[in-house]
Amino acid sequence: MGTENDIVAKFDIKLDAGDDPVFKGGEVITGTLFIELRKEIIINEVKLQMKGRAAWLNDPLKKDDIEKVYFDQDFTLLERPPGKPEPGHFQWIGGFTYKLPFECPLPKGCPSTYEGPHAFIRYFIRASLVQEDEFEKVHEYYVKKAFTLVAPSEGHLVIGEQVNCQDEATLGKCCCKSKLSASLSLPKTGYLPGEAVFGTLSIGNKHPKDILEHMEARLVDRVRRIGAPEIAAASPWRTLFVRKLESSHETPNKVKGPFEQTGIYLLTIPPVAPSTKEDYEEPSKIEHILSPYGKLLESPSTATLRFRKIPFLKIEYGIQVTLGTHILLEIPITIGELSTRDKSNTLESFITGPQPVEEADEKGKIAVNGPFVYTPVYPYPKEETPQQNGKAANIQVTHTTHSGHQNEPEKTIITTTHTVVTHSDGHESKTMEETVTQTEGEVIKTVQEITVNEDGIKSERTETTVIDASGNENTSVEESKTRVAESAEVPEIIKEAREKIEELVEERKHHNEAASPVASEPTVETSVNEDGEEIIVSSETIQDGDTVIIKTTTITKHADGSESTLIQEHTTTETITSSEQ
Known part of the structure; x- marks a missing residue:
């Protein structure tokens, strides 16, 4: 005993989204989970873990990994059989496939997947089967499935300015020494996946005759741990893609004197994770506006969202051009984000291919059908084909198009809360309406407040907040004041609500108190608060197709004989619109 072949015939995680799923937050x-055993055994436990984390591996100061956990959900699918006082003791037969379904929501605000030898941002599901043999030795078999998470984006690119670099090297020995110099310039530093990179290459007067036959361009990346000491902050450059450059010179193997080639094609940006944006704030400095009446510290759920959106790793890219083994020209670049909502973009496999996903806490456990790998995917223009006139570092490039999300129906949810408050004589009335329109990539929140004070001054305030797919907020406010009649009449909606609630109170007096109310019928509750004020609350739910209306009316009879009425209608409409092919 000790290998998966002894006990486990089948152990698989099948996701409803497919074999190579791509998810986004929310x-x-x-x-x-499919499990088939080769023979009958006693199962102690079957558990499932869903985890998303960023990890900085082998920190030189800490001598250990440093991580940031975005979410970590543990589920026990099988632990205690009915009638058993202790966990375990599940007797499972061999040759039969057991099926255990599961589900788990993904939180919003998690960054896109990234895999590298020195750091990663990884999301995975791991299932474990725990068994104790006849010698009371515990064996844990596990299977693992990593998946790609693509953070929603409306598109982002910082174009940057023209940039150049140069390098020098000494050739020959003693009296035959000469100095080799070269420079590279790019018209900008910001590029999108699928965009070609052109530059200007200049070589000085002294150089080997065949130097143009030994030119290569590389796309490289590295990772920095944000907030780390400088000595431990950056990983070495990793080569993602290599391409041999072609010269426009008539005889590239016999070039003499200085040489310059403008518009030389270096490479096309392949499918990779975008560069890390730095436009974030410390969460302790952020106030969250909960209502138009003031500011409060943000809620724990909002704080958690902001925590997930603060970068832990900074992904950086560069373009390197080498001239033989003598010259290295290196320019940092920024790779922007393509819109995840744009139908002209698809998803393509990461340029370096499959990535291993071992974790440190898996030592001592038995992997079934391991080692486990997966290939991340990233947005890429449909009309572009990832370049194949170069090569990825040590890995053959594979390309897979994931188009499952392109024509999915788009869901729109509109929630409106309408509140009316007025005094019995019509003075000091207040109306507030909050509307939230939520689609897959955008949230629009509009709060409209209308207040009339006892002097007859009507104040109107409209606040509109737009939150795009990247989580960026933009708020605009419009305000106005006008004079109206000092003694306004009670609004019609208030009159109707008072009449209806009086009818409900009368019906309740004559109704059998033992009878249970019908859920769809209006309900009324009467109470007296500590100030001796009588409070009558009526509520009802109305279902009309895709729209649900919850209406609540509250009448407060004050000790001085006056009354105030509050009406609140909460309307939710959910529509599904099919996208065009």
């Missing part, structure tokens, strides 16, 4: 992962 979606729900659903799937089924």
Whole structure:
């Protein structure tokens, strides 16, 4: 005993989204665990873990990994059989496939997947089967599935300015020494996936005759741990893609004197994770506006969202041009984000291919059908084909188009809360309406407040907040004041509500108190608060197709004989619109 072949015939995680799923924050992962044993054994536990984390590996100061956890959900799918006082003791037969379904929501605000030898941002599901043999030795078998998470984006690019670099080297020995110099310039430093990079290459007077036959361009990346000491902050450059450059010179193997080639094609940006944006604030300095009446510290759920959106790793890219083994020209670049909502973009496989996903806490456990790998995917223009006139570092490039999300229906949810408050004589009335329109990539929140004070001054305030797919907020406010009649009449909606609630109170007096109310019928509750004021609350739910209306009316009878009425209608409409092919 000790290998998966002794006990486990089949151990698979099947996701409803497919074999190579791609998710974004806010979606729900659903799937089924399939287990088949070779012989009858006693199962102690079957558990499932869903985790998303960023890790900085082998920190030189700490001598250990440093991580930031975005979410970590543990589920026990099988632990205690009915009638058993202790966990375990599940007797499972061999040759039969057991199926255990599961589901788990993904939180919003998580960054896109990134894999590298020195750091990663990884999301995975791991299932474990725990068994104790006849010698009371515990064996844990596990299977693992990593998946790509693509953070929603409306598109982002910092174009940058023209930049150049140069390098020098000494050739020959003693009296035959000469100095080799070269420079490279790019018209900008910001590029998008699928965009070609052109530059100007200049070589000095002294150089080997065949130097143009030994030119290569590389796309490289590295990672920095944000907030780390400088000595431990950056990883070495990793080569993602290599391409041999072609010279326009008539005889590239016999070039003499200085040489310059403008518009030389270096490479095309392949499918990779975008460069890390730095436009974030410390969460302790942020106030969250909960209502138009004032500011409060943000809620724990909002703080958690902001925590996930603060970068832990900074992904950087550069373009290197080498001239033989003598010259290295290096220019940092920024790779922007393509819109995840643009139908002209698809998803393409990461340029370096499959990535291993071992974790440190898996030592001592038995992997079933391991080692486990997966290939991240990233947005890429449909009309572009990832370049194949170069090569990825040590890995053959594979390309897979994931178009499953391109024509999915788009869901729109509109929530409106309408509140009317007025005194019995019409003075000091207040109306507030809050509307939230939520689609897959954008949230629009509008709060409109109308107040009339006892002097007859009507104040109107409209606040509109737009939150795009990247989480960026933009708020605009419009305000106005006008004079109206000092004694306004009670609004018609208030009159109707008071009449209806009086009818409900009368019906309740004659109704059998033992009878249970019908859920769809209006309900009324009467109470007296500590100030001796009588409070009558009526509520009802109205279902009309895709729209649900919850209406609540509250009448407060004050000790001085006056009354105030509050009406609140909460309307939710959910529509699904199919996208065009």
